[in-house]
Amino acid sequence: MILVTGGAGFIGANFVLDWLSNPSAEGVINLDKLTYAGNLATLDPLKVDSRHIFIHGDISDKELVAKLLNEFAPRAIVNFAAESHVDRSIHGPAEFVQTNIVGTFNLLECAREYWSGLDEAAKNAFRFHHVSTDEVYGSLSATDPAFTEANPYEPNSPYSASKAASDHLVRAWFHTYGFPVVTTNCSNNYGPYHFPEKLIPLVILNALNSKSLPIYGDGQQVRDWLYVGDHCSAIREVLASGKLGETYNIGGWNEKANIDVVKTICRILDELKPRDDGKSYAEQITFVKDRPGHDRRYAIDASKVERELGWRPAETFDTGIRKTVQWYLDNPVWIEGVVSGSYRDWLLKQYN
Numbered sequence: 001m002i003l004v005t006g007g008a009g010f011i012g013a014n015f016v017l018d019w020l021s022n023p024s025a026e027g028v029i030n031l032d033k034l035t036y037a038g039n040l041a042t043l044d045p046l047k048v049d050s051r052h053i054f055i056h057g058d059i060s061d062k063e064l065v066a067k068l069l070n071e072f073a074p075r076a077i078v079n080f081a082a083e084s085h086v087d088r089s090i091h092g093p094a095e096f097v098q099t100n101i102v103g104t105f106n107l108l109e110c111a112r113e114y115w116s117g118l119d120e121a122a123k124n125a126f127r128f129h130h131v132s133t134d135e136v137y138g139s140l141s142a143t144d145p146a147f148t149e150a151n152p153y154e155p156n157s158p159y160s161a162s163k164a165a166s167d168h169l170v171r172a173w174f175h176t177y178g179f180p181v182v183t184t185n186c187s188n189n190y191g192p193y194h195f196p197e198k199l200i201p202l203v204i205l206n207a208l209n210s211k212s213l214p215i216y217g218d219g220q221q222v223r224d225w226l227y228v229g230d231h232c233s234a235i236r237e238v239l240a241s242g243k244l245g246e247t248y249n250i251g252g253w254n255e256k257a258n259i260d261v262v263k264t265i266c267r268i269l270d271e272l273k274p275r276d277d278g279k280s281y282a283e284q285i286t287f288v289k290d291r292p293g294h295d296r297r298y299a300i301d302a303s304k305v306e307r308e309l310g311w312r313p314a315e316t317f318d319t320g321i322r323k324t325v326q327w328y329l330d331n332p333v334w335i336e337g338v339v340s341g342s343y344r345d346w347l348l349k350q351y352n
Contacts, residue, residue, distance in 0.1 A: 001027040003074040005059050005107065006081030008032035010194045011131070011186075011228055013042040015080065018232040020051055027051035029072050031065075033058045033081070033099075037195045041337050059103040062110060069114040076127040076239060077111055079104065082166075084133075085197055086159045090292055093158035100162035101169070104130070108173050115179065123180075129239045130170040130183045134224070134249065135160035137185075139295035146224070146299035149185075149247045156293050167247075174245040182242040184235060187251040187300040191228030191320065192327040196338060199258060200321070203265050204328045205335065207281040208273070213266075217290030219259030222297040226252035227320035230313035237311045248309070251300025254317035259285075261321075268325045 002019075006012040007030035019025050027050075032038050034056055046052040053072070057064045059081045081103060083089065083096045108128070115126050137147045138154030153168075155161040173179040194201040203213050234250040242248060256264075266281040275281060305311045315323070328335060 001029055001072050001074045002076045002078060003029045003031065003068065003072065005031045005077070005079045006033075006038075008034060008038035008040055008043060008054075009080060009084075010037065011189055011231060012080035013039070013193055014191065014228045015078065015232045015235060016043065016052065017045065018229065019236070020046060020049055025051070026075075027053065029068060029074060030054045031057055031059065031068065031081070035083070037084075037197075039193070039195070039334075039338060041334055042193045059107045060098065062106050065107060065110040066113070069110060075122070075125055076129065077107070078129045078131065078235065078239065079107060080131050081107075082131075082163065084159065086135075086157045087197070087291060089157055089159035089162070093162075096158050096162040100159075101165045104166040104169055108169060108179070112173060112177055112179050126180055127239055128170070128173075128179065128181045129235065129242075130167065130181060131235065132167050132183055132185045133160065133163050134185050134187050134251070134298045134300050135295065136164040136167055137298075140297040140299055142222075142297065144297070144299075146251075146301035147185075147249060148301045149249055149304055156295055171245075180244050182238055182244065183247045184238055184250050185247060185300075186231055186234075186249075187224035187226045187298060189226050189228045189231055191324050192331070193334070194228075194324075196335075199261065200265065200324060201328065203262050204269070204325060207266065207269055207284060208328075211284070212286040213262055213281070213284045214286055214288045215259055215262060216288060216294060219257060219262070219287065220296075221258050221294060222255050222299065223258070223261075224251045224298055224300045225254040225256055225261070225317050225320070226250065226300075226313065227315040227323070230315055230320075233314070234305060234311050237309050238305065241309050243308070248305040249300045249302050250305060250311075251302040252313045252315070252317065252320075253302065254320075255297075255299050256317060264317075264321055265325060268322055272325065273329060
């Protein structure tokens, strides 16, 4: 079995669903705190799958983590568990420090103690895969080369600083204790089951609900967009074949300015679900005050993972964004379950 932390969140849940879509795949112990961004409805397809064991809990709970490791004896841990929204980290950084730093520390220590007690064959086979972000590298100018694994860490938000700290802990546990780790730093993910505080799902849902489409600043912030299914395939590849102690940048080779992303979504919606008045959804675009410390550009050079492990993304941005928009149109029940409560309250405060 494998232990997946944060497996009810956006990327984690997509990974669990993808992993168990293979009938011969080994089982998953799925540990998730179920914060506002965790959604058990995403995992509904696994209700009757005995290979999926969901545990409601926190990676900061040492007793629980140790119990799960000893009870289920996983051969690998994939750590998705994290607070991940930059805006929320600006307004409330303490939760990011607790989960992303303290939680990762606790998970590493519990896993190291468990690993130390394994026999030699199981020790050699064990892996701890830490999932991180390109935001730890800071911001690029328009002419800078894309981030490689050799870039220095220069985080600019409480979120990215907390993830950078967790990355450093993982690296230290490898170099100090010989603990078998791999780390992946991914670019901006998008796709099904994405909590609608992030740009792409926010724009889709606001457009469909006749709300403004808020764009920070001038909308020229550039991100490299990675379809979540491609990210899942990369994680499987690194988990299986990545070199211990190494970091692999996972990107989509799809740099896009935020305003261009939003206009693309509007064009697809104009085609698939036109407005009743015949106008373009682009008329709903509104520019709002930029957030503090907003990084101008991220770009991932994913050459290393292709060169060493043969991985490349299968989706272009055009194919991935069309799949994503269509998924939101096809899944109103999931969306209605999410667009309520704390999210709706937060959205009203931010943009209305």
